[in-house]
Amino acid sequence: MAEFKATAEMGSAFSKYPEMSALLLRMQGRVHEIDGFNTNAAGHDEIGNTYFETVDPPTKGLLKMLGQVSKIAEKAGHNGQSAAKLFVRTDDDLTSGV
Template identity: 30%
Template sequence: MADDLKVLSDLKSKFAHYDDYQRCLTDLSRAIVEINRINKESAGKDEIGTAYHQQVDKPTENLTETLAYISKRLGTVVEAGNETSDTMAKSDEEAGSQADGF
């Protein structure tokens, strides 16, 4: 069992950059959606177009799925970090209030 539970005073700021990362991933996702749209409309339906899509479509889908997975996980980290920070701040406030009562 831990002797002391310590909370960094700047805990919330430690997670601040994760919001920036998530925004970057959202921007990247939008760009990939546009690339996918252009890709689906390009190369035609002839033999060359079919060969093109056989080579390009699946890796593009995998990239889209991977990015969505990373974005979701990053969002979970941001939420958990903010919730932890808020909980710890409330605990500190409550402990301070109870200590003032003695």
């Protein structure tokens, strides 16, 4: 039976996804930090309020996106590694005649 050559590569490729997920969460933390700096620096006068009206919506969108992409990367990594293990087991079963 022909061996599925991409199996080993698939497992190693998906092994990096948890690291990507953690990096995205760190990025989200830094955006929170920047948002805090903005809140403290811009003030709450008319100019500050105008600034917040402009900056707050995209900042919240960025925070949400980073969180969602982090969760997706984590799930993709877990599911990809599970699929790779399944392919290895299937290949082993096929080659051993089970």
